[in-house]
Amino acid sequence: MSLINVSNLTFSYDGGFEKIFENVSFQIDTDWKLGFTGRNGRGKTTFLNLLMGKYDYSGSISASVSFEYFPYQVKDEQMNTAEVINTVVNGYQDWQLKRELNLLEVSHDVLNRPFNTLSNGEQTKVLLAALFLKENGFLLIDEPTNHLDMNGRKIVSEYLRGKHGFILVSHDRAFLDNCIDHILSINRANIEIQKGNFSSWLHNKELQDEMEISRNEVLKKDIKRLETSARRAADWSGRVEKSKKGQRVSGIKPDKGYIGHKSAKMMKRSKTIESRVQTAIEEKSSLLQNIETTSSLKIHPLRYHTDRMADLEDISIIFGERKICEGVSFNIQSGDRIALCGKNGSGKTSIVKLILGESIPYQGVIRIGSRLKISYISQSTYGLAGNLTDYARDYGIDHTLFKTILRKLDFARDMFDMNIKDFSDGQKKKVMIARSLCESAHLYIWDEPLNYIDVISRMQIEDLIRYYEPTLLFIEHDRAFCDNIATKMMEL
Secondary structure, eight states, rough: OOOOEEEEEOOOTTTOOOOOOOEEEEEETTEEEEEEEETSSHHEEEHHHHTTTOSSSSSEEEOOOOEEEOOOOEEEEEEEHHHHHHHHHOOOHHHHHHHHHTTTOOOOGGSSSGGGSSOOHHOOOOHHHHHHHTTTEEEEOOOOOGGGOOOHHHHHHHHHHHHSSSEEOOOOOHHHHHHOOOEEEESOOEEEEOOOOOHHHHHHHHHHHHHHHHHHHHHHHHHHHHHHHHHHHHHHHHHHHHHGGOOBTTTTTOOOOHHHHHHHHHHHHHHHHHHHHHHHHHHHTTTSSSSOOOOOOOOOOOOOOEEEEEEEEEEEEETTTTTEEEEEEEEEEEEEEEEOOOOSSSSSSHHHEEEETTOOEEEEEEETTTEEEEEEEEEEOOOOOHHHHHHHHHHTTTHHHHHHHHHHHTHHHHHHHOOOGGHHHHHHHHHHHHHHHSOOSSOOOOOOOOTTOHHHHHHHHHHHHHHHHHOOEEOOOHHHHHHHHSSEEEEO
C-alpha cells in the first residue's frame, strides 16, 4: 500500500478564462478501487491527463506507482493482437495473459487475429487484460463501457471487482456499484472522497443537498438582512453629510466643521460596517455553491392519428454472406418505450436505420405509419462543428429554447460562443439530446444517447421521459436507465 498525494493542484487551459482546478488537495490509496464521477466538463479526463504528466500545472502530484491510461492508443491496428499486447507490456508469461482473457471471457483465438478485426468490446477487454499485467501500475480507466453491450459491461465489472489499484471514470451506475469501494467526486465547489459505491455516495449527496437547501434558505434571509443593513448605514452617513448644507436654525448657521467631523466619523463607521457586511455576504454566498441544481427538462411529443406507428414482421438483415439478425418481429404503439437489446453486432442499429427508411437489404415485412414524424439521435457525434446558433438554425429549432435546455444540462454560458468540435464527447451528446428535445415528433429514436453523459444528466433525462411519456425506441446499454424507463424490452 502507498499513497498518491495531490497538493495545491491548480490548472487551467491556455486561453481559458476559468481554472479547472484551484488549490485542490487530497490523498488516494493505491489499493483502492476508486470510482470517479462528476458532471461533463468538470475535469475528470483532464485530471487523468495531469496524472499522466501531459500538461503543466502548479502544485504537486507525488506517487510511488506508474500510471497507465486506458484506452491505450494502438499505433498500428493491423498488427496481430499478440503483437499489440507485447507493445503494451513486456515480461509476462503466456499463462498470465490467458488467465486474464479467461476472466474476461475472451477466446484465446483473438491473439492470432489482426487487432482491427476484433470487435470494440473485444479490443476493450484485451487492452484491459494487458494493462493489468503491468507490475507496479495504477490504472486510469476512462469510460470503458462506451463500446460494451450489457453482457460485456457485466463481465468487465466482475473483472474489475477482482482487481485493485485503479481510478475508473464511468457514468453507468450499476457498473460502478459492482466494482468500486471508494468514490472521488468533482462537485460544483470542491472535490471529495467517500468510502463506498456509487449508490451510497448518491444517497449521502442527496441528504447533504437537502441539509444545504434548508440552510440556504436561512443564509439567503441573512444575506438580505445584511444587504439592508449596508444600505441603511450608507443612507445614514449620507444624511449627515447633507446636513452641512442645512438651513439656518433661529438665524444661526450650522457648524460645518463640527458636522463635517461628525460626517467623516459616520462615513468611516459606515464604510467599516459596509466592508464587514460585504465580507459576511461573500462568506455566506460561498456556502450556496455546492448543490447540484437540476432543472426539469421538457419535451413536446406530437399525438399520432392512430395508436399503431410501425410494424416489423419476421425481419432478417443480411450483408453479403453474413446474416446480421433474423426473425425480428415487434410493433411500435403510441406510448411505448421500447429498448432494443442484444450483443454488439446483433443488428440493433440496422433495425433502427430500416425504420428510418435507409436502404438496407432485408427480408420480411415492415410497415411505417404515413406522415410519421421521427426525431433521431445517432450514436455517433462525428462531424459536429460550428456554433450552437447555426446548428439550431440548420435543424429548424428555436435557438433560445435549445440553449435553455443546454443550460439545464449544465452548459456554461461561455460555451455558447465555442465551436462544437471543441466540446467534450459528453457535451456533444448533450447537444444532440437538446436538439431532439426541441423537435416535436410522434416517435423519438435514440441510438445509444447516453454515451459519455454524466449520471446527473442521465437522471434528468429519466425524469423527463417518465413525466412526458413520449413514444420512444432506443438502444442503450445502461441497465439502470433501461430498467427505469422501458415499457418493453426487445432482445435481438
